[in-house]
Amino acid sequence: MLVFDQVDYYYRSRxxxxxxxxxxxxxxxxxxxIGGNGSGKSTLAKLMNGLLQPREGQVMLDHLxxxxxxxxxxxxxxxxxxxxxxxxxxxxxxxxxxxxxxxENLRVPRADMAGRANMALQAVHMEDxxxxxxxxxxxxxxxxxxxxxxxxxxxxxxxxxxxTSMLDPQGRRDILELMNSxxxxxxxxxxxxxxxxxxxxxxxxxxxxxxxxxFDGSPSALFSSVSITEHQLSPPFxxxxxxxxxxxxxxxxxxxxxxxxxxxxx
Amino acid sequence: MGYExxxxxxxxxxxxxxxxxxxxxxxxxxxSVIGHTGAGKSTFAKVMKGLVPFYRGEYTHDxxxxxxxxxxxxxxxxxxxxxFQYPEQQLFATTVYRELAFxxxxxxxxxxxxxxxxxxxxxxxxxxxxxxxxKPFQLSGGLKRLVAVASxxxxxxxxxxxxxxxxxxxxxxxxxxxxxLQVWQREKNRTVLLxxxxxxxxxxxxxxxxxxxxxxLLAHLEANELFLKCADLLEQAGLPLPEPVQLLRLIEGIxxxxxxxxxxxxxxxxxxxxxxxxxRGLHHEG
Ligand SMILES: Nc1ncnc2c1ncn2[C@@H]1O[C@H](COP(=O)(O)OP(=O)(O)OP(=O)(O)O)[C@@H](O)[C@H]1O
Ligand SMILES: [Mg+2]
Numbered sequence: 001m002l003v004f005d006q007v008d009y010y011y012r013s014r015x016x017x018x019x020x021x022x023x024x025x026x027x028x029x030x031x032x033x034i035g036g037n038g039s040g041k042s043t044l045a046k047l048m049n050g051l052l053q054p055r056e057g058q059v060m061l062d063h064l065x066x067x068x069x070x071x072x073x074x075x076x077x078x079x080x081x082x083x084x085x086x087x088x089x090x091x092x093x094x095x096x097x098x099x100x101x102x103x104e105n106l107r108v109p110r111a112d113m114a115g116r117a118n119m120a121l122q123a124v125h126m127e128d129x130x131x132x133x134x135x136x137x138x139x140x141x142x143x144x145x146x147x148x149x150x151x152x153x154x155x156x157x158x159x160x161x162x163x164t165s166m167l168d169p170q171g172r173r174d175i176l177e178l179m180n181s182x183x184x185x186x187x188x189x190x191x192x193x194x195x196x197x198x199x200x201x202x203x204x205x206x207x208x209x210x211x212x213x214x215f216d217g218s219p220s221a222l223f224s225s226v227s228i229t230e231h232q233l234s235p236p237f238x239x240x241x242x243x244x245x246x247x248x249x250x251x252x253x254x255x256x257x258x259x260x261x262x263x264x265x266x
Numbered sequence: 267m268g269y270e271x272x273x274x275x276x277x278x279x280x281x282x283x284x285x286x287x288x289x290x291x292x293x294x295x296x297x298s299v300i301g302h303t304g305a306g307k308s309t310f311a312k313v314m315k316g317l318v319p320f321y322r323g324e325y326t327h328d329x330x331x332x333x334x335x336x337x338x339x340x341x342x343x344x345x346x347x348x349x350f351q352y353p354e355q356q357l358f359a360t361t362v363y364r365e366l367a368f369x370x371x372x373x374x375x376x377x378x379x380x381x382x383x384x385x386x387x388x389x390x391x392x393x394x395x396x397x398x399x400x401k402p403f404q405l406s407g408g409l410k411r412l413v414a415v416a417s418x419x420x421x422x423x424x425x426x427x428x429x430x431x432x433x434x435x436x437x438x439x440x441x442x443x444x445x446x447l448q449v450w451q452r453e454k455n456r457t458v459l460l461x462x463x464x465x466x467x468x469x470x471x472x473x474x475x476x477x478x479x480x481x482x483l484l485a486h487l488e489a490n491e492l493f494l495k496c497a498d499l500l501e502q503a504g505l506p507l508p509e510p511v512q513l514l515r516l517i518e519g520i521x522x523x524x525x526x527x528x529x530x531x532x533x534x535x536x537x538x539x540x541x542x543x544x545x546r547g548l549h550h551e552g
Contacts, residue, residue, distance in 0.1 A: 036436040139303075140304065172463075194440075263517075
């Protein structure tokens with residue numbers, strides 16, 4: 001369980017970014033975090049794996065505390081973070097080395113490293129690029145490598161900070177499917193996204209606004225209860241369609257089935 | 267007329283990245299570039315800006331070859347603005363104000379004029395004035411991107427190339443950016459070349475669309491033509507139809523009627539689907 005207990009964060013004291021944040025994420029949850037640009041989502045992600053420490057309050061992962069220096073190694077092993085922008089996190093000269101690099105810090109036996117790295121590259125469909133130079137990849141390919149590097153470390157919690165933003169529609173589906181399959185394996189998945197259609201399949205949504213949690217609940221409750229446009233978000237296509245046609249049926253990610261079924265019953 | 271490529275091919279490390287691309291970017295048009303990851307979209311955009319050498323073909327502007335340096339290499343074309351895929355490749359100044367003021371100051375504009383231009387572009391993109399004193403590198407991902415766009419838009423280029431400018435923007439900023447670009451582009455008769463994976467925004471804003479696949483220019487069509495009549499081309503390029511068009515096809519399928527919306531924009535499609543839905547007695551208010 002990941003616990004935020006009255007967490008305050010600011011980069012400069014006159015500009016608070018997160019205020020008195022308290023919530024818990026259970027093992028195995030699929031959580032989406034949404035909110036406008038600059039609302040503090042990436043900051044929250046970095047607090048989760050100890051890259052940042054709270055100014056006030058605690059962030060606990062089971063019995064580990066991100067404020068305890070001795071716990072940090074274990075926390076980062078268990079909570080992997082895929083950064084928003086992969087361009088400035090590559091350090092090695094081949095895609096395979098890039099994925100292996102993360103494993104070296106984890107005391108993974110040498111003999112297992114290449115195998116694990118290759119499996120992770122397969123999971124994101126980048127196995128053909130193992131020998132390529134990270135800097136020569138397209139934006140979407142870089143993003144996949146960044147995902148593979150974290151997946152290879154086999155953390156129990158994976159935080160994806162806008163991991164699909166540079167991907168083509170197929171690539172987005174691939175990463176979403178990967179998230180779903182990791183979730184089925186029992187991992188905790190936390191995704192930060194601006195694509196409202198991507199949150200429909202998660203268990204729970206946290207909406208950040210002005211440093212506070214403006215909503216915490218299921219995706220369908222979000223679109224029916226909160227005026228999300230107030231928080232710089234707009235509803236996904238399925239919701240726009242429901243509104244335009246005045247549909248009464250429950251909201252589902254697959255709007256096609258809903259429309260066909262309603263048509264057939266009339 | 268406009269910026270024109272004729273049979274241009276690009277090789278990087280022995281691999282052909284663009285093959286025999288010919289196109290005209292006509293003045294005053296919003297042209298979007300789509301294609302799967304690695305199809306050559308960014309390389310194409312960099313060729314247009316004069317950043318990537320090509321080993322075959324020619325590049326002209328209003329039928330005139332573009333200037334080259336003393337060694338015969340292409341030079342970056344100053345009248346073309348380029349917003350990179352990653353803002354980090356572009357931002358360098360110590361404050362947002364300096365970042366935005368840079369290009370105009372170098373051009374020798376008066377401080378008063380520069381200040382006014384900075385104010386205008388901040389308002390256009392819906393950015394709060396207190397951002398001006400911040401360090402660009404310390405902004406959130408989305409705000410960095412908006413600052414990168416603003417720093418190019420402020421120069422009012424003839425042709426503005428944007429490589430996935432809406433990635434990472436929340437919907438308010440995304441819509442503000444696209445709408446403002448459209449207003450600017452139409453008022454001043456400028457050309458926009460937008461690379462995007464968001465087919466819905468491409469269908470909503472483009473006059474024309476270029477589809478790339480594995481280094482080839484597979485098609486260059488009017489947006490309406492492509493999205494409403496050439497679904498097979500999108501399929502060939504490995505791209506789905508925009509969601510509103512998928513809805514249109516679904517309703518056609520279940521109603522057995524052929525539907526012809528005013529355009530491929532979501533607003534027009536929704537309007538038509540709503541009418542069909544209502545005529546079937548399926549509409550409930552509320
Ligand atoms: N290193 C830093 N130094 C100072 N301020 C920062 C730093 N990183 C972020 N900020 C500021 O903190 C606030 C929250 O930023 P954060 O990156 O967490 O937002 P976000 O919700 O991830 O936004 P986006 O959707 O644009 O990625 C913003 O006002 C941002 O400018
Ligand atoms: Mg962020």
